[in-house]
Amino acid sequence: MVLLASSRREVGARSFPWLIYILVPLLALGLQSLVSLHFPSFDLIDLPLLITIYYGISRREPITATLVGALIGIAQDALTHNPLGVFGISKAVVGYMAASLGVRVDTENHGTRLLLTFGFTLAQTGILFLLERHMLGQPFAWHGIHEVVRALANALLGVVLFALLDLSRSREG
Amino acid sequence: MESFYSRYRNALVLITVLMVQVVGLAVQVRRPGPNPSDKGSVRLIRSWVVGLVSPPERLLRSSGHGFRSMWMNYVDLIHVRQHNRDLKSQLDHLRLEEESLAEDARQGQRLQALLGFQEKYIYKTVAAQVIGTSGTEQSKVLLIDKGSRDGLKPDMPVITPDGIVGKTRDVFGHTAQVLEISDPTSGAGVILEKTRIRGVLRGDSWGHPEIVNISPDERIQKGDTVVTSGGDAIYPRGLAVGSVQKVVPDPDGTLVNVMIKPAADLARLEEVLIITSTGSVMPAQMQDDLSQAAEAEQKASDVLAERLPSRVDPNAASGQPQDTSSLRAPPPPQALHPDRFSPSDSEPATDMVPGQRLAPAEASASVSPPSPQTAPPPDERPAAAAPLKPKPSAARPLARSVPLRTQQANPPTAKNPSTDQPRTHEPARPPAGEGTPPSTPPNPQGGA
Numbered sequence: 001m002v003l004l005a006s007s008r009r010e011v012g013a014r015s016f017p018w019l020i021y022i023l024v025p026l027l028a029l030g031l032q033s034l035v036s037l038h039f040p041s042f043d044l045i046d047l048p049l050l051i052t053i054y055y056g057i058s059r060r061e062p063i064t065a066t067l068v069g070a071l072i073g074i075a076q077d078a079l080t081h082n083p084l085g086v087f088g089i090s091k092a093v094v095g096y097m098a099a100s101l102g103v104r105v106d107t108e109n110h111g112t113r114l115l116l117t118f119g120f121t122l123a124q125t126g127i128l129f130l131l132e133r134h135m136l137g138q139p140f141a142w143h144g145i146h147e148v149v150r151a152l153a154n155a156l157l158g159v160v161l162f163a164l165l166d167l168s169r170s171r172e173g
Numbered sequence: 174m175e176s177f178y179s180r181y182r183n184a185l186v187l188i189t190v191l192m193v194q195v196v197g198l199a200v201q202v203r204r205p206g207p208n209p210s211d212k213g214s215v216r217l218i219r220s221w222v223v224g225l226v227s228p229p230e231r232l233l234r235s236s237g238h239g240f241r242s243m244w245m246n247y248v249d250l251i252h253v254r255q256h257n258r259d260l261k262s263q264l265d266h267l268r269l270e271e272e273s274l275a276e277d278a279r280q281g282q283r284l285q286a287l288l289g290f291q292e293k294y295i296y297k298t299v300a301a302q303v304i305g306t307s308g309t310e311q312s313k314v315l316l317i318d319k320g321s322r323d324g325l326k327p328d329m330p331v332i333t334p335d336g337i338v339g340k341t342r343d344v345f346g347h348t349a350q351v352l353e354i355s356d357p358t359s360g361a362g363v364i365l366e367k368t369r370i371r372g373v374l375r376g377d378s379w380g381h382p383e384i385v386n387i388s389p390d391e392r393i394q395k396g397d398t399v400v401t402s403g404g405d406a407i408y409p410r411g412l413a414v415g416s417v418q419k420v421v422p423d424p425d426g427t428l429v430n431v432m433i434k435p436a437a438d439l440a441r442l443e444e445v446l447i448i449t450s451t452g453s454v455m456p457a458q459m460q461d462d463l464s465q466a467a468e469a470e471q472k473a474s475d476v477l478a479e480r481l482p483s484r485v486d487p488n489a490a491s492g493q494p495q496d497t498s499s500l501r502a503p504p505p506p507q508a509l510h511p512d513r514f515s516p517s518d519s520e521p522a523t524d525m526v527p528g529q530r531l532a533p534a535e536a537s538a539s540v541s542p543p544s545p546q547t548a549p550p551p552d553e554r555p556a557a558a559a560p561l562k563p564k565p566s567a568a569r570p571l572a573r574s575v576p577l578r579t580q581q582a583n584p585p586t587a588k589n590p591s592t593d594q595p596r597t598h599e600p601a602r603p604p605a606g607e608g609t610p611p612s613t614p615p616n617p618q619g620g621a
Contacts, residue, residue, distance in 0.1 A: 029222075033230060037306045046309070047308075062187070078218055079312075080311070083311055084197060085197045089198075090234070140311065170358070
């Protein structure tokens with residue numbers, strides 16, 4: 001029961017300066033696009049997904065997290081050749097789940113964050129698989145080991161990134 | 174109602190957001206047209222996002238380029254002289270290659286003109302810098318810093334000097350998206366240069382380009398060159414695509430997929446060229462290059478001719494006919510052990526009479542294995558054969574043909590002991606494996 005939220009401090013929602021809500025996703029999108037150009041293996045990482053998860057588990061407001069996830073996902077779609085909405089749907093679902101779980105578990109724990117990010121990364125890939133393969137009819141192969149490695153890499157980076165983003169937030173009552 | 178909404182507010186918002194996006198997806202994929210670029214509001218959203226993301230990328234790119242340029246131009250100048258020497262020698266080598274290829278190019282043009290082929294020449298290209306990618310594994314898309322204001326349009330081929338990269342997809346004002354050939358939704362008509370097998374190139378699920386669904390062929394070897402076929406009406410014919418890496422069976426059937434190693438390094442692209450204009454007439458620059466190459470080739474042949482030894486008197490007055498008797502080939506040296514093939518022992522061919530060659534040939538027959546029915550007696554040898562003493566090995570072809578002719582000219586009659594009927598002698602068959610088949614008609618003129 002270590003992972004469950006047991007005190008008011010743990011379930012207290014965090015707020016961020018409004019500029020952070022705009023700049024951080026844009027920065028994540030830009031870095032994702034630029035770093036992948038020089039380091040092709042970096043496309044294992046999904047920075048916009050990590051930002052979505054972080055906002056979800058920090059704000060703990062499912063509606064806000066859903067909208068933020070949808071907007072970040074649509075912006076990510078705009079950089080690809082996919083129809084707008086593929087990443088939008090998947091990140092909206094992930095944001096909603098992250099906010100819903102954030103109320104119930106202790107999201108300040110690094111281990112919890114690691115597990116949540118690992119699970120949400122796999123969940124997003126599953127949603128993408130369903131959307132692209134079965135709804136849009138586009139080629140999308142599921143490589144099991146590769147997806148696990150990807151989820152693990154995102155989880156490890158997420159722990160570090162979340163700790164950095166914690167510095168920018170202000171606590172609400 | 175109010176309690177229902179307040180109780181399930183979160184789920185309702187989620188469902189609403191998802192439904193809106195699903196409907197949006199359905200609208201976007203409803204009618205795929207020939208032009209893959211987006212229309213209307215979707216294109217507007219893409220343009221906004223690209224417009225927000227690309228300026229910082231452009232800034233980072235230019236600042237990095239400036240720093241690297243400063244480092245390369247002012248600091249890191251070690252080995253520049255050696256590099257310059259290497260480049261000069263490479264340039265000389267390429268000039269020689271160009272001279273040899275120019276003639277092939279002209280010949281190819283003539284043949285294409287004869288056959289009515291429509292060759293596409295590259296008229297104009299726009300250089301662009303790659304400033305970003307899509308950042309996802311599912312989408313192999315590049316972002317370049319040139320757009321519609323630079324003359325770019327959707328479906329223009331994007332290349333590097335090494336090979337093709339992809340084609341433009343969505344083109345905005347100052348930026349454009351390039352769909353790489355390694356994307357699973359891309360497609361390019363290609364042909365294997367050696368075997369002339371055509372196919373469609375696209376990316377697999379790992380982002381490796383491959384030629385899909387072609388018939389198995391043992392002639393496809395690793396390292397074979399793949400070029401564009403021009404059949405897709407996007408890429409001009411003959412651009413380098415890559416080389417064959419391996420052939421893998423198609424999981425869906427009996428066909429195979431050919432994995433390709435791209436000629437252009439798709440993982441490290443910095444500058445690309447967008448072909449904005451093509452035509453069927455060779456551009457003036459290329460014609461100039463070909464004519465210069467032809468002149469250089471002519472000069473090279475002149476220089477070669479001057480260096481070679483010549484029997485023409487260089488001091489002779491030009492325009493006057495020279496005595497060509499001095500240009501005759503010198504007589505052959507005298508043979509130490511003359512035989513019948515030695516020029517000094519045989520008459521000139523112009524003095525020969527058809528029939529005179531029989532004499533030495535018949536003489537040679539005496540050294541062939543005698544046949545009891547065909548070999549003439551030694552006293553019937555003509556006198557002309559006396560000076561000739563051919564070696565058995567050298568006389569073997571003639572030794573076969575001469576008895577045949579002799580026998581057919583004067584067919585001796587003999588009786589078949591079994592039928593007691595006169596019969597004509599069959600020609601003596603040569604030993605097995607010695608050549609002339611029995612059905613070969615004899616030459617009455619005595620030719621072997």
